Amino acid sequence: MKPKLLLIVALAVCGAVALTSIAGAGQAAKTRVTIQVEGRDFSGKVKSPRLHKCADNRNVKLYKQKGPEQNPRTEEVVASDTSELNGDHGEWSTGNTGLSGKFYARAGRKPGCKPDSSRTLHTEP
Numbered sequence: 001m002k003p004k005l006l007l008i009v010a011l012a013v014c015g016a017v018a019l020t021s022i023a024g025a026g027q028a029a030k031t032r033v034t035i036q037v038e039g040r041d042f043s044g045k046v047k048s049p050r051l052h053k054c055a056d057n058r059n060v061k062l063y064k065q066k067g068p069e070q071n072p073r074t075e076e077v078v079a080s081d082t083s084e085l086n087g088d089h090g091e092w093s094t095g096n097t098g099l100s101g102k103f104y105a106r107a108g109r110k111p112g113c114k115p116d117s118s119r120t121l122h123t124e125p
Contacts, residue, residue: 028114029054035105035118040097044105044118046083046090054113055090058083062094065102065120072106072117083107100125 029050048054083090
C-alpha cells in the first residue's frame with residue numbers, strides 16, 4: 001500500500017473511532033430508584049453509573065397510585081425530595097406524610113440521565 005493511501009485509511013479509521021466514542025458519551029445513563037416505608041416515612045436511593053450527574057441533587061417525586069399500574073402522567077404527586085449523595089448513591093426522604101395507600105417514587109428524565117420509577121408499596125390505613 002502506498003504511504004499516502006495508508007495515511008488516508010489510518011485517518012478514516014481514527015475518525016470513525018472518535019465519532020463512535022462521542023456518540024456513546026451522549027447516551028443517557030441508566031438510573032435506578034428504590035423505595036421503602038417505615039410507618040408513613042418514605043425514603044429510598046437513586047443509583048447510577050454517573051453518580052454526580054444522575055444520583056446527586058436529583059428530584060424524586062412520590063406518587064399515589066390510583067389503579068393497578070403506575071401512571072405518573074395522571075397520578076398525584078403527594079411529596080418530593082432532592083437526593084443527596086451518600087457514598088455510591090443518592091438518598092431521598094419525604095419524612096412523615098401521614099398517607100396510606102399505594103405509592104411509588106420516580107426520578108424523571110434529566111439531561112444525560114434516564115428516568116426510573118421504583119416498585120409500588122402499599123401502606124395500610
